[in-house]
Amino acid sequence: MKTNIIKLRLPGSLYQRIMTDLKRPHDFAYERVGFIFGVTTTINEYTRLITFNGYQPVDDDDYIKDDSVGACIGSRAIRSAMQRVMDQSCSAFHVHLHNHKGQPKPSGDDIAGLPPVIDSLANIDPDQPHGVLILSKDSFFSWVKVKGEIQLVIPEIISAVRYPMVIQFPSEKKAALNKLLLRQSFLGERSTAIFEHIKVGVVGLGGGGSHLVQQLAHLGIKHFTLFDFDKVEDSNHNRLIGAHFADIKRKLSKTEIARRLILAINPKAEITIVNARWQEATDKLQQCEVAFGGVDTYEDRGQLEAECRRYLIPLIDIGMDVHQTEQGFHISGQVILSMPGQSCMRCLGFINEDKLAMEAAKYGKVGGRPQVVWPNGLLASSAVGIFTDLVTGWSGQQERIVYLAYDGNSGLISNHVRLEYLEPDCDHYTLEQLGPPKFIKL
Structure with missing residues (x-):
């Protein structure tokens, strides 16, 4: 060891x-x-x-x-x-x-x-x-x-x-030619080695997270840490990539479905499973170099972002929802890169006290929320693209701030309008807050 x-x-x-x-x-x-x-x-x-x-x-x-x-x-x-x-x-x-x-x-x-x-x-x-x-x-x-x-x-x-x-990675050696990844060599000569060494966490393996692990495995990611406490059911089978119909009767966990999916693509992948809320295994999250968030609530997003900021972990959040309006139903979603040192989800206006209060008032009364498979696939693809550029720098972009808005009715994904009005610095998380929280006796 x-x-x-x-x-x-x-x-x-x-x-x-x-x-x-x-x-x-x-x-x-x-x-x-x-x-x-x-x-x-x-x-x-x-x-x-x-x-x-x-x-x-x-x-x-x-x-x-x-x-x-x-x-x-x-x-x-x-x-x-x-x-x-x-x-x-x-x-x-x-x-x-x-x-x-x-x-x-x-x-x-x-x-x-x-x-x-x-x-x-x-x-x-x-x-x-x-x-x-x-x-x-x-x-x-x-x-x-x-x-x-x-x-x-x-x-x-x-x-x-x-x-x-x-x-x-000081132990890194020039990666041998991998014929499976040959067509993505434009990502840089170190890209294969980076994908083989970097540790990636995925928090939430539902509609979005299941797409994420599939694409990351195809990309060549070898080290996964997967967090989810839920199981496949009738109600989520319609959007859970990798789930078999027989898994419903077996009540298979989402983490096991994700593991099976990853290993079918890359048998050499090394996977750490957390069949619990991520808050119960923060040590596993802290070891990840990049994390993806596919959690359901603003409260969960805020907590996950705070943890990632403390330990300098870039967090790529994805999410979608279906809203009923007078005209019918409207699908919307987002992809946000919460980059330590850059704008956080509060700076971007995605999380605020009004949304948290409204969510708290509805706690336990939300009921079944409509979900479909294709918006999660599009958002996950965008998130994996952002991750790839973040760790390889293949596109040449510098200090990019990412907040993508998705309009599912028109099929368009674009920069959120709030990016035009951002303040340059984030004052919600500072360097003094790095590391384990400190408790002061009053």
Whole structure:
């Protein structure tokens, strides 16, 4: 069994700030360095997630002129980082940039000089993981010192959570040619490796979620975590992809139907099943790099979004409904990318107090809601397309905000009009809120 699995996640805004700072020229140093700080979440006995929320550049006066290395910093800069570790009981990483494309490797100077810096940070708070993060123009390398471990640990994944994401799996090797995925090679030379390594969560496996897992399996996703507590019934068979008529009598769970569907497409897929509400298995959700939401209520969406924001997990929400009007019935739906650091569902006006209050007043009295299969398929396809661009960047779009509105009567899906009036920043979720919630005794 693997031990000491480390995941590192940087918010997009912090990643951009670090990259901008490290590219600044210095009077005599060949490169700049800094320190980043983060919150550590112990997901389980073996897995730690570090979400970074702070950056401290090294002051110009703290560089020492030494032509034998790219950058030499004085003890004051290191003591300043150590003081922050002491004050905040946080993780700290020395960070610098190798200004090229591709995965960076530690230089001889890095190998000789950086482990003692890590040790200095660990001496202040040995219970926290500390390390070094080396950036390139489009990738990462990291060492992490973990309590009780003699060797420095290389993280399982390092990611900058932005659009598109910057993702590096340090153990990644160039993927062998897969004839099954040959026609999607335009997604980038790393796309197959990304699909094989990335962990994807799907919360809700009904009409929308069942479409999602089918398409993700065809795309080449290997690692799934599936959340649903429901079973197939007469009333949901009409839109549950992968469900057989015989499954109704067997009362088969939606998770088992999804598992069967995925494995029929990709027998090598690795699937974690949660036959419960996601709130009962948050550790499983926190391990996912991207999550899809197919939940039914605004309350559930708000809770899921808050959890994903805490752990820097992009959440792609889909949903549809059928409304009765004076003219008849109208089908509508949405696809929203809730991207940490960008507009949330409250910023977009999709969730608000009036909707929550109205929903609460109807609790237990909603009754049967009309649903059909084709709108879920269209919305799921759009969501999978957004996911693919988010993790591969194949389209070249930058910092895209996604809120798609679907008019099922006309068959049109388009950008929601609210995108034209958005404020640039989200103040509902801040970097200070990253990691497990903190309870203050009053």
